[in-house]
Every structure is written in structure tokens, then in C-alpha cells.
Amino acid sequence: MPTRALIVDPSVSTSIAFGEIATPVAGPGQVLIDVRHASLNYADLNNAGSGRVPAGAPLGLDAAGIVLQGAADGTGPAAGTRVVLFADGAFAERVAVDVAAVAEIPEGVGLAEAAALPTAGLAALRSLRSAAVAPGKRVLVTGASGGVGRYAVQLAALAGAYVIASVGSPTRGDGLSNAGADEVVVGLDDIEEPVDIVVETIGGPHLVTAWELLAPGGNLQSVGWTSAEPAVFPPYATVGPPKTLTSYVNEFAAADDLAKLLQLAAEGALVPEIGWRGSWNRFAEAADALRGRRVAGKAVFDLKSHA
Incomplete structure (x- = not known):
């Protein structure tokens, strides 16, 4: 069945809209993740109109959720593990990403706080x-x-x-x-x-x-x-x-650095500050607040009302 996502849509003024993508399938070195939270960045807004992300493709770089399916080659986190990811296409209900793009979230760090870390x-x-x-x-x-x-x-x-x-x-x-x-x-x-x-x-x-x-x-x-x-x-x-x-540009395959950030957060040495949080149905509101510099820290979406 299709997966809901925030995609590039040149037909609307913001070039961002909800759409459906094919349900992702994890490759041998990938994990399938049920995304619970995602974080909005200026880069996402720029990518929507720059052409870097093609029309119909999902936006997003930062997300956190639960592993639904571990990598077939035995690498990476197992099913049921809480993880944060840094990869293209993060604004979707389910994503399949390389194990090098994810890190396990330690105890004491919430999913929403973890989602605010990557970019x-x-x-x-x-x-x-x-x-x-x-x-x-x-x-x-x-x-x-x-x-x-x-x-x-x-x-x-x-x-x-x-x-x-x-x-x-x-x-x-x-x-x-x-x-x-x-x-x-x-x-x-x-x-x-x-x-x-x-x-x-x-x-x-x-x-x-x-x-x-x-x-x-x-x-x-x-x-x-x-x-x-x-x-x-x-x-x-x-x-x-x-x-x-x-x-400067962020490079992918960031598992080790993500783990370092998460460990600092677990120790209380690094505090993810969330200045806007709400349902991803309100993404236009979050984008407007970010453009208007009304967000202190990060803007985080909740993809599921119970998450």
C-alpha cells in the first residue's frame, strides 16, 4: 500500500505538499523505519524549490522512529530499536535507509528530541x-x-x-x-x-x-x-x-557522529531545544515560522497523534 509523505509539488506556491509514494522496501544493508517524528530545516525549504529533490519525491533529512525490519545482512539495529536517521526522504511515514545513516537512541533521550539533532x-x-x-x-x-x-x-x-x-x-x-x-x-x-x-x-x-x-x-x-x-x-x-x-556541507553516512550527539544528549551535556512542535499536517505553519525566524532552536513534526 502507498505511504504518505511530504513531497516536492511544483504546482503549489510553497512547492511542498502531501502525497503518496511507493511503500519503501529495505535492501540488504538497509533498515525499514516507522517514522514517529521529523525535524524541519532551511535545507528542506531550499530543496523544495531548487530542483535538487525531484518533483514527487519526499523531502526531509532528519527523523526518528522505530525499526520495523532489520537489515537482511545482519548489520545495524534490530527490529524494535529506537533510532534517529539522517538521510534524504525522511518526511514519510516509513523509510528505508542504509544502516550507516542511523544510530540507536539511548535511554533518557526522547524520540522527538532525537529527531531535532541530525542536520x-x-x-x-x-x-x-x-x-x-x-x-x-x-x-x-x-x-x-x-x-x-x-x-x-x-x-x-x-x-x-x-x-x-x-x-x-x-x-x-x-x-x-x-x-x-x-x-x-x-x-x-x-x-x-x-x-x-x-x-x-x-x-x-x-x-x-x-x-x-x-x-x-x-x-x-x-x-x-x-x-x-x-x-x-x-x-x-x-x-x-x-x-x-x-x-561546509553535511555529508551522509553519519552514524558515528549521530551516536556521539545522542550520547551527549543522554548525559545532559547537549540539550536539543525545540522551539516549535506540532502535527506534520501543520507543516506550512512550521515552515512559515522558520522562514520568519520565529523558531528558537528546532521545529519538530509529530507524524502520529499518539507518538
Whole structure:
């Protein structure tokens, strides 16, 4: 029987609508998952209209649920295991994904909280790792109230860094000091000392200013571009003491890093913050809130009313 999913539909204004897809069948190295919760990202909204995901195909990258069928080759989690996944096509009632795309959810972590981890948590974890975060380094996180930003603040603080969280308004900074930020600033104008690492999620003029704040030898990780504005560098902005701008993209086969994030969550060291939660029937409401920057943390769908 068909499976309900949120698919790319170019006939509607948002390019996202409910539809039916063929019920997935797990291959030898795949597990079949009953999806209970899924998390919405800017990437999903972009994928709906960019052509990366074809018309009629399911959207989504982040989900959590229960394994219905283990992999035929004996790898991966067994049937009945609670898992989180990071893979294309996550916004469907059932999905078949490679075992390298899933991690078992430990006790103490809820399914909805686990669903909020993959895309944003992986971006924060991997970008900080790439930038060689370490004790004493000054780390600037832009868009710190969003999904990636809140995780980056927490993970940088766990690594012993001095963390500066930049937000768009004072209310957007709520909770960031408790998450580990040493400073919470509105915009970037009040930052006086250079920083060693930038986790940059806004793009546009924010990226240019953040680049100017980098100390010699510093690294800017360009993780997102939620402003949708161009970044125009003044003459000679990239001429001077060496520093680097690194473009970032999440790679799949993330089981090990997902397991690390889940373990930190189980220990209480990393807190998934859900700023919007509701039925996936309300996906348009969640998408509008995300575009309008009215979600502090993550937006999570419940696919089943009893879940």
C-alpha cells in the first residue's frame, strides 16, 4: 500500500505538499523505519524549490522512529530499536535507509528530541571539529538562536572555548548564556576583540563582518545562508595575514557522529531545544515560522497523534 509523505509539488506556491509514494522496501544493508517524528530545516525549504529533490519525491533529512525490519545482512539495529536517521526522504511515514545513516537512541533521550539533532547537530559538531576548536579559543557563532547556532554554542563551550553568541534581537538571546555562551550580543558591532573561529549561519553582510573579525590564522566555517543576501567584500578584504573561509556541507553516512550527539544528549551535556512542535499536517505553519525566524532552536513534526 502507498505511504504518505511530504513531497516536492511544483504546482503549489510553497512547492511542498502531501502525497503518496511507493511503500519503501529495505535492501540488504538497509533498515525499514516507522517514522514517529521529523525535524524541519532551511535545507528542506531550499530543496523544495531548487530542483535538487525531484518533483514527487519526499523531502526531509532528519527523523526518528522505530525499526520495523532489520537489515537482511545482519548489520545495524534490530527490529524494535529506537533510532534517529539522517538521510534524504525522511518526511514519510516509513523509510528505508542504509544502516550507516542511523544510530540507536539511548535511554533518557526522547524520540522527538532525537529527531531535532541530525542536520543542525552534525553541522555544529563537524564545523567546530574542522576549525580545530580547543580550550581558550574565541568562537563566534552567528545566528546563535537557531538550530545550528544553539548546538554550536553548547559544543564550543563543552570544548572549553570562549563563546560569543550573536543574535538578531535581545529576545532571541534567551537561554544562550545557560547554554554556555560567555557573551550574547545583538549583531556584530559590539565585538571588539578578534576571534579564532566563526560558525557562520547568516551569510550576506554578516559573513563579511564576521570575516573582518577573524584573527590571523582564524577560520570561518560557512554553514548556512539564511539571509539570502549577497556577501560583498570591500577591496583588499582578503589580502593580509593568512586566515581561511571554509565552505561546509553535511555529508551522509553519519552514524558515528549521530551516536556521539545522542550520547551527549543522554548525559545532559547537549540539550536539543525545540522551539516549535506540532502535527506534520501543520507543516506550512512550521515552515512559515522558520522562514520568519520565529523558531528558537528546532521545529519538530509529530507524524502520529499518539507518538
